[in-house]
Amino acid sequence: MPLQLPGFYFDEEKNSRLDASSFAATSRSEHTSPPLIGELTTFTKATNTAGDTHFLVGDSYGWICRATIPYNEDDSYHDTPSQDFWGMDFNLSPSSEISSMCSSGSRCVATSAGKAAKITVMDLDSASLNGLHDIWTSHLSGRSLVIGAERQAVYIEDIDVGPPLRTLETQSDVFSVYKSDSLVYTGARNGDISRFDLRSSKPDVLGPLLPGRFAANCDSIKGNTKTRKRNTGHGTSRTSVVHLDIIREWQLLVSHMDGRLATYDLRFLRDTRPVRSFNGHVNTLTRRLGIAVDPQQNFLFAAGEDGWIRGWSLQTGESLHPPPLSNPGNNGSGPHPADYSGRSLLATRFLKPIVSMQIAEEPGGLCLYAAGPGGDTLPSVHKYFLGDASAAS
Numbered sequence: 063m064p065l066q067l068p069g070f071y072f073d074e075e076k077n078s079r080l081d082a083s084s085f086a087a088t089s090r091s092e093h094t095s096p097p098l099i100g101e102l103t104t105f106t107k108a109t110n111t112a113g114d115t116h117f118l119v120g121d122s123y124g125w126i127c128r129a130t131i132p133y134n135e136d137d138s139y140h141d142t143p144s145q146d147f148w149g150m151d152f153n154l155s156p157s158s159e160i161s162s163m164c165s166s167g168s169r170c171v172a173t174s175a176g177k178a179a180k181i182t183v184m185d186l187d188s189a190s191l192n193g194l195h196d197i198w199t200s201h202l203s204g205r206s207l208v209i210g211a212e213r214q215a216v217y218i219e220d221i222d223v224g225p226p227l228r229t230l231e232t233q234s235d236v237f238s239v240y241k242s243d244s245l246v247y248t249g250a251r252n253g254d255i256s257r258f259d260l261r262s263s264k265p266d267v268l269g270p271l272l273p274g275r276f277a278a279n280c281d282s283i284k285g286n287t288k289t290r291k292r293n294t295g296h297g298t299s300r301t302s303v304v305h306l307d308i309i310r311e312w313q314l315l316v317s318h319m320d321g322r323l324a325t326y327d328l329r330f331l332r333d334t335r336p337v338r339s340f341n342g343h344v345n346t347l348t349r350r351l352g353i354a355v356d357p358q359q360n361f362l363f364a365a366g367e368d369g370w371i372r373g374w375s376l377q378t379g380e381s382l383h384p385p386p387l388s389n390p391g392n393n394g395s396g397p398h399p400a401d402y403s404g405r406s407l408l409a410t411r412f413l414k415p416i417v418s419m420q421i422a423e424e425p426g427g428l429c430l431y432a433a434g435p436g437g438d439t440l441p442s443v444h445k446y447f448l449g450d451a452s453a454a455s
Contacts, residue, residue, distance in 0.1 A: 084451075109168065199239055
């Protein structure tokens, strides 16, 4: 209901509609091209205690590249770094890609995939994790870190102190992780979602969450004939969980490799009906696609396997639509490299899917960063000023 105060009237529903319309009309953007050797695989942006802004990207050959913009109190925006700002930091793992990057406050963590899996914390020496293979993902919350690896997640309570590690056993490779207070959520290659309670000395899994999301094949015996039946409940075929997030403390955002994108009520985890389904997201087999939620947790953006970025209202599940008269420009499907400048965020088709996205609250407003491997163009980090429909300067 609208909030009525003496001398003041606030219509929350109308304000949400205005925000959705403004966000859907976003077209102002900037971009930068880090000098990577391989394809861009991941990106993060962090600000240190002095206010300096750090942009970090990783590539498919294990290189980490960084651009730093010093703090300037006169700047109304954090500038997007030009190509001259970028420099190679180091190679974390020459034989494998940078598989994930995440930041919390002034700390950043990068992980590499492969048999010789490694993890590094910004400004600290890299350290090999013996016996841990194929790190797929990570989530940094304050100084605690959770990483997803081969058939397990690993929890590090304080990255400034380092090991000991706590192992959270799963039955399948962990493609997505999220830590909320003392609970760790994992999403696996086989489609399972599990929850662990870190307050236990041995945090065994508390059982599968949302177990009815998939139809289950089950065998039944009729006489001497073995037949196979399909459970036709709410579920569909099993598919990997590639992204997890917590929305407003009680909703679990889940992205599957088959394109399903929905929120579920954490208070009723046996109920497999989603709170909201976000229709139109495109994925069939890609593990790494950018997903971002604004700091107020009102809007969701997801990069599709088809090169488009789509947006939805987290409150209603409705899609955000770009203005009908968006600058047509080159959408990346022609013979020449795409020109993304001045095009609406939701009306731009990238040559290759966006692999990482992040929304940052900056002095001038909300900005969405979208990083992609390039393809026929250089690897790029695109900065969109959410709600600003003016042309890029």
